Amino acid sequence: MESNMSGPYSRLPATEGRLASQQSETPPVDLRLHHALGAVEPGQPLDQNARVAIEVRHLNFYYGTHQVLFDISLPIRQRQITALIGPSGCGKSTFLRTLNRMNDLIPETRIEGEAIFDGENIYDPAIDVIRLRQRIGMVFQRPNPFPKSIFDNIAYGLRIQRKPRRQIQEEVERSLRAAALWDEVKDRLKASALGLSGGQQQRLCIARALALHPEVLLLDEPCSALDPIATLKIEELLLSISKEYTIVIVTHNMSQAARISQYTGFFLNGRLIEYGPTAELFKRPRQRETEDYISGRFS
Numbered sequence: 649m650e651s652n653m654s655g656p657y658s659r660l661p662a663t664e665g666r667l668a669s670q671q672s673e674t675p676p677v678d679l680r681l682h683h684a685l686g687a688v689e690p691g692q693p694l695d696q697n698a699r700v701a702i703e704v705r706h707l708n709f710y711y712g713t714h715q716v717l718f719d720i721s722l723p724i725r726q727r728q729i730t731a732l733i734g735p736s737g738c739g740k741s742t743f744l745r746t747l748n749r750m751n752d753l754i755p756e757t758r759i760e761g762e763a764i765f766d767g768e769n770i771y772d773p774a775i776d777v778i779r780l781r782q783r784i785g786m787v788f789q790r791p792n793p794f795p796k797s798i799f800d801n802i803a804y805g806l807r808i809q810r811k812p813r814r815q816i817q818e819e820v821e822r823s824l825r826a827a828a829l830w831d832e833v834k835d836r837l838k839a840s841a842l843g844l845s846g847g848q849q850q851r852l853c854i855a856r857a858l859a860l861h862p863e864v865l866l867l868d869e870p871c872s873a874l875d876p877i878a879t880l881k882i883e884e885l886l887l888s889i890s891k892e893y894t895i896v897i898v899t900h901n902m903s904q905a906a907r908i909s910q911y912t913g914f915f916l917n918g919r920l921i922e923y924g925p926t927a928e929l930f931k932r933p934r935q936r937e938t939e940d941y942i943s944g945r946f947s
């Protein structure tokens with residue numbers, strides 16, 4: 649066990665939004681809603697003054713001739729957590745990867761529209777993509793530490809940036825502390841990162857991203873390979889760093905979206921059906937499809 653379940657999380661179920669698809673019978677809607685929302689109000693308090701970090705406008709995306717995103721427009725607000733939910737294959741991950749041009753690595757993809765970040769269009773061919781990915785970091789579904797020591801995993805990017813040794817040491821500690829991992833690993837920084845538990849590895853990957861001082865952190869189902877306790881640790885960590893970082897998280901776990909985010913976007917078949925404050929989207933969805941999804945009528 650990585651931690652005691654205490655504090656506000658002790659009352660919350662860690663039920664996956666995919667529950668219905670894993671059972672032969674769909675649970676009653678009110679039970680699903682209970683699972684989705686838990687015993688607390690959905691949604692973190694909004695910062696009403698939060699600026700827009702990334703303004704996405706009329707985004708279309710194609711794999712070859714296959715269009716998978718249709719006219720997506722939404723603001724990603726600064727130092728708030730935005731959750732992206734929706735059934736499998738609806739385009740959440742593809743959308744997330746458009747935000748730091750990770751899709752560029754996939755051949756024969758095409759994008760239309762724009763995403764304005766710090767006054768520049770992310771899709772402008774003149775953008776320095778390496779720099780963009782430092783400013784908009786990414787953490788993936790499966791923890792993917794390098795087969796190196798814990799220290800070297802964090803130091804890797806800093807060494808590429810030719811940071812002085814002393815600064816690297818400070819950054820390693822700062823990042824591991826921010827990722828709530830320092831106390832667990834401070835006595836074995838030279839040990840292989842592959843010896844850490846799955847949850848620790850994922851926090852290491854978050855620390856590795858934070859070491860490069862990103863402004864935005866994109867997380868693609870970061871807890872899907874983790875047990876409920878490790879999942880709650882990641883959620884606590886995201887809540888603590890969201891005061892400093894803009895976070896966008898793809899999740900299949902509706903209770904997770906309801907617990908940790910200020911804003912939620914619901915995707916279906918490549919379209920953004922609804923976007924808004926998490927509390928409103930979960931309590932008073934405006935679209936029938938959103939209501940059907942969050943109440944478990946399909947998954």
Ligand SMILES: Nc1ncnc2c1ncn2[C@@H]1O[C@H](COP(=O)(O)OP(=O)(O)OP(=O)(O)O)[C@@H](O)[C@H]1O
Nearest residue numbers: 711716734735736737738739740741742743754900
């Ligand atoms: N590399 C790729 N090449 C071609 N098609 C792809 C590729 N990646 C995803 N797709 C297709 O794009 C669509 C959207 O997929 P995407 O992974 O973005 O959805 P998702 O909502 O994140 O799904 P999941 O929740 O299952 O991860 C799907 O039809 C998928 O098959």
